[in-house]
Amino acid sequence: MTDRIREFLEARRRAGRDVGPCLVVDLEVVRDNYTSFAKALPDTRVFYAVKANPAPEVLSLLASLGSCFDTASVVEIEQAMAAGATPDRISFGNTIKKERDIARAYALGVRLFAVDCEAEVEKIARAAPGSKVFCRILCDGTGAEWPLSRKFGCTPDMAPRVLEHAHRLGLSAYGVSFHVGSQQGNPNMWDGALKSASSIFRDLAERGIQLQMVNLGGGFPTRYLKNVPAVKAYGQAIFRALSKHFGNRIPETIIEPGRGMVGNAGVIEAEVVLVSKKSQEDEVRWVYLDIGKFNGLAETTDEMIRYPIRTAADGSATAPCVIAGPSCDSVDVLYEKEPYLLPISLEIGSKVLIEGTGAYTTTYSSVGFNGFPPLESFVI
Ligand SMILES: Cc1ncc(COP(=O)(O)O)c(C=O)c1O
Structure with a gap:
């Protein structure tokens, strides 16, 4: 998470435009990554994998x-x-x-x-x-x-x-x-x-x-x-x-x-839509976000890519959660086999930052599954 991305997201919130999940990509990070590749492999030509972003x-x-x-x-x-x-x-x-x-x-x-x-x-x-x-x-x-x-x-x-x-x-x-x-x-x-x-x-x-x-x-x-x-x-x-x-x-x-060039340049800001339990005795809460497998996080398939998720309450007490997306499709569960530790104080409306999301997110987002728009993206 760079200062530039933090400032961009704060301005977006102040302007009241934070109505849906969005990806913000910092070009300065992409520039640094390109330079690192060129230095690490000086005799090798770089062909950026466009599919990543x-x-x-x-x-x-x-x-x-x-x-x-x-x-x-x-x-x-x-x-x-x-x-x-x-x-x-x-x-x-x-x-x-x-x-x-x-x-x-x-x-x-x-x-x-x-x-x-x-x-x-x-x-x-x-x-x-x-x-x-x-x-x-x-x-x-x-x-x-x-x-x-x-x-x-x-x-x-x-x-x-x-x-x-x-x-x-x-x-x-x-x-x-x-x-x-x-x-x-x-x-x-x-x-x-x-x-x-x-x-x-x-x-x-x-x-x-x-x-x-x-x-x-x-x-x-x-x-x-x-x-x-x-x-x-x-x-x-x-x-x-x-x-x-x-x-x-x-x-x-x-x-x-692809991933190594743009992955760490992007952060997705998303919002908690619902926190619930499936039974009174359940120890694991379900946290539903406004982003899931169909609007950007397809690489959570089989829980292969495990993104860092930051919240404003980081550092406070945590509990294991199943994290799921917003669509009416039961495949749209991000992390369940290995529940994710998130702050207990997380509630409906809380913002979360999903880091390392500059690669393989926007283009994996469906055009309108369940009526949810494709993942919004800003490059700064
Ligand atoms: C032919 C080809 N080259 C490069 C890449 C980029 O791979 P990575 O994102 O692991 O760098 C891919 C990814 O699918 C690919 O199919």
């Missing part, structure tokens, strides 16, 4: 700082370009793309695409001839709070075939990518993936194809309730692993931070 102010700031962009759709490509990024600074990093979207990206000038199978390579060869492709390999997501396993990537032993297929179809077989899982708490998790990447490089070299790039993905964490290692520790661990597996022939590298 595509607010135009965030994208414009990052574009002006020299960032490139990892995009998941044509809309994200257009958002990055509107913020000032030229197409040579954009990667279409989703492995699942419609051919007409590949063609649209190509028409916009994008020449860098992710693949993880031969069928996707064929789409790119048809719709974006001559482009560079990198093949994503599977990672099991061990050590990550929000794993991205199974759905994306092929096994490392399949990647050479995919890349050779690309080469044969006139594409540039450019490199290998992986994602070690979002909110990855262990900097050493890049080691295994880099080992696989280096063996794919060797295999392709034997087939006469020189790969050039390793996309190290995202996964850099933000601080929620637990401390996380600093970006510097990730930079050091990654450099060690690169040297170990590639020796003195370290390839071009890129990273795609």
Whole structure:
């Protein structure tokens, strides 16, 4: 929570505009995060994962700082370009793309695409001839709070075939990518993936194809309730692993931070709508907020991301609570398996601050489930 955000929220309250939950993102924090990534990995290009927070102010700031962009759709490509990024600074990093979207990206000038199978390579060869492709390999997501396993990537032993297929179809077989899982708490998790990447490089070299790039993905964490290692520790661990597996022939590298770039830049202010118990004897109270899974806090699914929640009564006596959202859907419960300690004095109308919410909140918010509007967002 920065002073700038605190002042913004106070002014909003004074003006009586605090009628619903809102996210406030402090651009100064985003700027600091970008600088930390650039320092921790000085030879690596940063491709900000637009999906984490595509607010135009965030994208414009990052574009002006020299960032490139990892995009998941044509809309994200257009958002990055509107913020000032030229197409040579954009990667279409989703492995699942419609051919007409590949063609649209190509028409916009994008020449860098992710693949993880031969069928996707064929789409790119048809719709974006001559482009560079990198093949994503599977990672099991061990050590990550929000794993991205199974759905994306092929096994490392399949990647050479995919890349050779690309080469044969006139594409540039450019490199290998992986994602070690979002909110990855262990900097050493890049080691295994880099080992696989280096063996794919060797295999392709034997087939006469020189790969050039390793996309190290995202996964850099933000601080929620637990401390996380600093970006510097990730930079050091990654450099060690690169040297170990590639020796003195370290390839071009890129990273795609999303959460680590914007997570700690945002705070959501929300309000307690109801405090109740399910029976007289119940020891756990239910605290219902005006924000839930459907208007911004989707990452509480399976209680995977546990946000710090601050209140004006912090420091006073607490009791365990189930925290739930406002909608008429019983899935809309944030923390129940592991009840959350909140002040006993918390009551209807109390404000709560949910920290670390700059990433993966606004865009996860539904357009109007139960009539609740999408999460309001301010960038300061
Ligand atoms: C291809 C790709 N790159 C980067 C990211 C960003 O990951 P993170 O927010 O963990 O940095 C994601 C997240 O889903 C992704 O799918």
